[in-house]
Amino acid sequence: MFFSKIRIQKVGNKDFHIRLCLFYFWRIFVQTKSNMYKQLIRPFLFKFDPEKIHYFTFSFLRKVFKIPGMSGFLKSKYAVEDKRLEREVFGLKFKNPVGLAAGFDKDAKLYKELSGLGFGFVEIGTLTPKPQHGNPKKRLFRLKEDQAIINRMGFNNEGVVAAVERLKKNNGEVLIGGNIGKNKVTPNEKAVEDYQICFEALFPYVDYFVVNVSSPNTPNLRALQDKEPLTNLLNTLKQLNIEKPQPKPILLKIAPDLTDSQLLDIIEIVQTTKIEGVIATNTTISRDGLQSENKEETGGLSGKPLTARSTEVIQFLAEKSNRSFPIIGVGGIHSAKDALDKLEAGASLVQLYTGFIYEGPQLIKDINQAILGK
Ligand SMILES: Cc1cc2nc3c(=O)[nH]c(=O)nc-3n(C[C@H](O)[C@H](O)[C@H](O)COP(=O)(O)O)c2cc1C
Numbered sequence: 001m002f003f004s005k006i007r008i009q010k011v012g013n014k015d016f017h018i019r020l021c022l023f024y025f026w027r028i029f030v031q032t033k034s035n036m037y038k039q040l041i042r043p044f045l046f047k048f049d050p051e052k053i054h055y056f057t058f059s060f061l062r063k064v065f066k067i068p069g070m071s072g073f074l075k076s077k078y079a080v081e082d083k084r085l086e087r088e089v090f091g092l093k094f095k096n097p098v099g100l101a102a103g104f105d106k107d108a109k110l111y112k113e114l115s116g117l118g119f120g121f122v123e124i125g126t127l128t129p130k131p132q133h134g135n136p137k138k139r140l141f142r143l144k145e146d147q148a149i150i151n152r153m154g155f156n157n158e159g160v161v162a163a164v165e166r167l168k169k170n171n172g173e174v175l176i177g178g179n180i181g182k183n184k185v186t187p188n189e190k191a192v193e194d195y196q197i198c199f200e201a202l203f204p205y206v207d208y209f210v211v212n213v214s215s216p217n218t219p220n221l222r223a224l225q226d227k228e229p230l231t232n233l234l235n236t237l238k239q240l241n242i243e244k245p246q247p248k249p250i251l252l253k254i255a256p257d258l259t260d261s262q263l264l265d266i267i268e269i270v271q272t273t274k275i276e277g278v279i280a281t282n283t284t285i286s287r288d289g290l291q292s293e294n295k296e297e298t299g300g301l302s303g304k305p306l307t308a309r310s311t312e313v314i315q316f317l318a319e320k321s322n323r324s325f326p327i328i329g330v331g332g333i334h335s336a337k338d339a340l341d342k343l344e345a346g347a348s349l350v351q352l353y354t355g356f357i358y359e360g361p362q363l364i365k366d367i368n369q370a371i372l373g374k
Helices: 002-031 036-045 050-066 070-078 111-116 160-167 188-205 221-225 227-242 260-273 304-320 336-345 354-359 362-371
Strands: 087-089 092-094 098-100 121-127 140-143 148-151 176-180 208-212 250-254 277-280 300-303 327-330 349-352
Touching: 036 354, 050 070, 050 111, 050 140, 070 111, 070 362, 098 362, 111 121, 121 160, 121 208, 148 304, 148 354, 160 188, 176 188, 188 208, 188 221, 188 227, 208 227, 221 227, 227 250, 227 260, 250 260, 260 277, 260 304, 277 304, 300 304, 300 354, 304 327, 304 336, 327 336, 336 349, 336 362, 349 354, 349 362, 354 362
Parallel strands: 098 121, 098 349, 121 176, 176 208, 208 250, 250 277, 277 327, 327 349
Antiparallel strands: 087 092, 140 148, 148 300
């Protein structure tokens, strides 16, 4: 009796100290008016290899969210909840129009925590039927002077089956996009089968699909953007979709490097195949105007140098199609203004990747507040 009393007192004391630390941490965090991520966290993270730090951040965030009270605290710091932010696009209800772009949570390992930082939706993938390692390392580069990234990851992922197991834990809490692709070893003539496998496996667990034919890091993948193979691919998926009791929106993700005439083809293909929309844009192979010394690395460029071109593509698609289908705008959103420009150009929703790395979760809040006019 005596000993058990002491143990309770000790545990109670320890608990008290943890709570006290958390309280002080919370006070500092809340009272920091400036962007703490940019001032304290980013300089630390940017000292390390970009890919290693990506995985470190994943396990760190997972642990942080397990600390009692943390999930609520981070939500209150970054998430903006307001009825005026809600959007209904291709029949889905988004709690706000700011999503996480594909490639960050490829294997659906962190979608709940990322949603807890304020994202209105999370796109997982690109997933392929079989797991694959992707290209040899190093394959991810920060271009600090340009506030950009070059990546040649090459669809590294644990395969669609592993992602499905994780998505089973979602219970409809987070609105999920499923971005699908083909394995590197699959020749383009058989690519449709890979997309079909991913589509069928993910169907019960995602809210919308993204057909990715625009990554520059899988050899010949972008040849699937040509009129004939693309029409064939989208028609096949559309057919599978309409056979379901409740079909799901299918979107096409396009490259920013398409010419005007290729973009006009895309509009025609979207209209003839009757898919629900477009995501504009993926990374670019252009290297115009870069300052950083590692600018010649092979791969797709994202971030600030992409801002204007991706907005231009959105505007072109919206105008030439008479806004006949929804567009998700992505590419170089590093500020609330960049996001508003994309919405103004014709996007219904926006997504972040590189801007999230450079600006942190405050960017999600800034955009949502700017939309509310705050
Ligand atoms: C490291 C990295 C990996 C990416 N992986 C994918 C991917 O697997 N599938 C995809 O559709 N887009 C992928 N993207 C592209 C992004 O989703 C986004 O379209 C592009 O980076 C432009 O947006 P941003 O300038 O905000 O980064 C990746 C981008 C980066 C930086």
